Amino acid sequence: xxxxxxxxxxKQPCDRYFLGQWKSLVRRIYHHVLIDDLNIDLRARxxxxxxxxxxxxxxxxxxxxxxxxxxxxxCGYFPPKYLSFSNINEVCFSxxxxxxxxxxxxxxxxxxxSHCRHILRFEHFFNSYHFxx
Numbered sequence: 001x002x003x004x005x006x007x008x009x010x011k012q013p014c015d016r017y018f019l020g021q022w023k024s025l026v027r028r029i030y031h032h033v034l035i036d037d038l039n040i041d042l043r044a045r046x047x048x049x050x051x052x053x054x055x056x057x058x059x060x061x062x063x064x065x066x067x068x069x070x071x072x073x074x075c076g077y078f079p080p081k082y083l084s085f086s087n088i089n090e091v092c093f094s095x096x097x098x099x100x101x102x103x104x105x106x107x108x109x110x111x112x113x114s115h116c117r118h119i120l121r122f123e124h125f126f127n128s129y130h131f132x133x
Contacts, residue, residue, distance in 0.1 A: 018071040021064075021088045025055045028093070032110060032122050040126070050129060057131050061114040063091055095119050 029051055033040050041047055066082035073080040095112045099105070100121045107121040115132040124130060 017074055018068055021067065022055055022059065024088050025058065025092070026051065028111075029055075029122075029126065036122070038122070050126065054126065054129070054131065058092060058111075058114045059088070061091075063114060100124060 030042060032038070033042055042051065063086055066085035067087060069078075069081050070085055072078050073082075091114050092111050095109060097119055098109065099119070100107045100109055101118040102120065102124050105121060105124070107123070109119040110122040111125050112119050113125070113130060113132075120130055
């Protein structure tokens with residue numbers, strides 16, 4: 001059996017929508033490190049593992065089940081089960097406060113944790129490894 005060329009973007013559920021959301025969060029991490037000139041080498045093995053572990057942890061919340069299901073239905077494998085869903089920008093980056101939720105911290109927020117909904121600075125999210133079990 002031969003798979004036709006250029007078909008993966010239309011028939012692979014992860015390529016259809018989910019990996020775009022994953023890449024969006026990864027890009028925000030990279031851009032934040034570059035723009036703020038943080039002393040973090042995102043090419044180092046430990047940083048790569050930390051980054052992808054945190055991204056996986058953020059996307060493994062029940063609120064994203066409908067988004068992941070959409071990836072399969074968009075390829076035509078299943079009938080659409082969810083007509084609306086929240087994406088990474090709506091859940092993690094649409095907060096209206098300008099302070100970190102951590103006590104005694106006046107820093108600029110980076111992300112709203114999809115698990116606990118705390119607004120966190122990049123240092124509290126990435127450097128302190130804000131991970132939920």
